[in-house]
Amino acid sequence: MDPYKVLGVTPQTSDDDVKRAYRELARKYHPDNYINNPLADLAEARMKEINEAYDMIMNERSGKAGGAGGQQYGGQQYGGGQQHAYSGANAALYSQVRQAINQGNLGLAEQLLQRSSARDAEWFYLMGTVYYRKGWYDEAMRAYTQACQMDPSNMEYRTALNNLNMSGGYGGYRPMQEANMCDMCMQLAICNCCMNMCCNAGC
């Protein structure tokens, strides 16, 4: 791997510009932009490559062999977060559905949900997530909205709905203003990412 090529810079580029190029790429491929996206694994691999390239360049320049090369984005672990608190009559079914969704088996998840006769808030939330993963954003929005109406206090549902409504706005995609990236957006993105880590981990 040529780290300079990965970051799109040359050995003559100044440290500041390397850092800028790195940040720009890290913003683009940040895992938060790819939540519920079927290409999330590819973005993650790209992010890893970018981090490695940045480390290599910075280590090489500071004459160190290994060690930290500055702050990094995107290394967060998503697993292990808060467990969802559902404990209703369909708990067993819903945990099966969540498992299917996490494994990317959307067909199975949808089948399990359709077969069940329950139509509670959790059902709509899970159905919304299946739709979200499939890119059926209008159906996802309706299902999430329904879940939030049925259980307004549930943060997981609320976060999912917010995510769906907002990521079109600034999750890596800003139609007319993509060139002037401001720090504000970055901070928002990081805030958002923290929230997601806490609230989205279950599913």
Added chain:
Amino acid sequence: MFGFIRPVKSELRVREADRFQQVYCGLCHAIRARYGRFYTLFLSYDMTFFVLVAGAEREGTPPPCRKRCDAHPLLKRPCAAPDDALALAADVSVLLSYHKFRDSLADEKGAKRLLAWLLCGLGKRGYQRARARLPDADREIVAALDDLQAIEREKCPSMDRAADASARMTAAVVPRTGDARERVLRQMFYHIGRWVYLLDAAQDVAEDLEQGNYNPVVLRYDLRTPDLTEIKDALERTLERSLADVCMAFDLLDAQRDAELIRNIIFLGMPLVTRQVLDGTYQTNGGWGKHGSL
């Protein structure tokens, strides 16, 4: 497809605008060389975009060649040199055009139906040749189109379900390479297809209401009048989500050739057309007098 996919010319460099025109002309010549004049009549900006994306992994653009054509019989115009991206796009154009005729034959009534029948007849031989070249793509398109027609018959009120069938049709044209690139392109073209279908439905609301045709946007929002003001935001949001997915997929593509031109189309052109359709200011251009001129 419908011609929604085009660059914002004022934001293009001169050489990028030239390149777009050359690819458009190159595609026309590729279709003519492989399938004869008939299918060049259905050339579109959408397919020009497909050529750009299909060839984006190449490094470097070969110099254009100069050719004469029916639209410009006197002066030779610069055209993109033939390559396999152009050949693929020519095959795909023929498949999609033919299935569009077939779809119209199933949907339309009266004079339009007669025209569709005529086009089906005239296009049949070309279609058979294209099908022999891309059998898998054709099978997938046929299956998706059958689904779409069933969905239309049962007057399905789910925008996503209807758009899904149409989107699978556009995703089907991605070459089967079995690698990450295929996954990225499929995701990209799925959401391009979803966007085109829903935007086209929004554009046709007035006409479909008047004629009582199936229209997923009308059914989803239970529209009685062709006024989109109230549903504009919701519709824009769902369309923007698909555009975001197109952009994010494109970011993973590692485009070498024409990257700036493609970026212009998906980051500027498509959002612009979305807004224009939703606030009713969209104008089709191109068409007869304006071959390849933006």
